[in-house]
Amino acid sequence: MSDAVTRADHHPHHDPHKLGRAHGGGHGHHGPDTKHTIGAGEHGPASKRIIVGYGFWIFLLSDIIMFSAIFATYAVLHGATAGGPTSAQLFDLSNVAIETGCLLISSFICGLAMIAAHERHMLWTQIGLVFTGLFGLAFLVLELREFADMIAHGAGPQRSAFLSSFFTLVGCHGLHVTVGLLWLGTMMAQVWAKGFTQPIQRRLLCFSLFWHALDIIWVALFTIVYLLGAGQ
């Protein structure tokens, strides 16, 4: 008797980690009543949605690893101010708090838009995506104003190694938000033109993962750069 049947008799949910997934269709000799106890192996490889989501998750993790290198650079160069302004003199925490609020609300509304998209409700999906973008845009405007203000006061990226690494790190996150906004606009047009087809749903899934991952990077960023920097 095959191994799968022996295990299925003892444990109804014997394959929680779906290790048998690769043996899709290989258990054809079982009766219909044992079919549900075999696990995911019956269904063959994972669906395209799961594979696309997993691949995008790997990309996001590699993106986070790239950010970790920039974070390490910033942490090493934090004290290298070359006689210029230090982090404690530059940062305005109330501005950062408003930026953080914008990103959090944007992420929340993005989640609501994904629920609406899952329900295939066009109006609420578009409304959710619009407000996701508006709060993202508000974040970007606040950040650019902060940058312009610093550069106007002689604290531009060429002033010291500390400021070079600051503009690289915060600017790289801002660049990601900008790309996300462009992607968001594209997705709104695609949802409008093509409806809630499977490819569109997969792209929306990837976009929401991207948008939420930017929040995680921002949490590390406002803690390490702004909160720890303002206290020193």
Add this chain to the structure above:
Amino acid sequence: MSSHDQGVYEEDLAPGDEHSQVLAGVRGYAVGLILATGLTATSFWVAATHSLWGPGVPIGLCVLAIAQMGIHLAFFLHITTGPDNTNNVLALAFGVLIVFLVVAGSLWIMANMNANMMPMPMNQMTNLQMQHG
């Protein structure tokens, strides 16, 4: 997802079950937003106030940040400990390992190099200043 496709409104509900996927989803994101906002507010309060023991503040801020990242992962990215998430969690664990190695390794090596730097005249120090300025 599958219960919705079959139409949850026609079936009986067990106590504690949600009436719809929409409500459950909105509730999940709302809980995540409230927790994240609370942790963010605590972080900013810890950084702004002077009533806490100074040397403990950076550690407290790091703990709050890691907690908030966990909240974002669980409630927004839906990374869970369930069996259908094993692959995602393993990839995340590997990513966290690499992030830790890159950040901690860089700081360790650069601190060592700073400590072992040859003493040099002040006019050169202003160009290569690595100490806290």
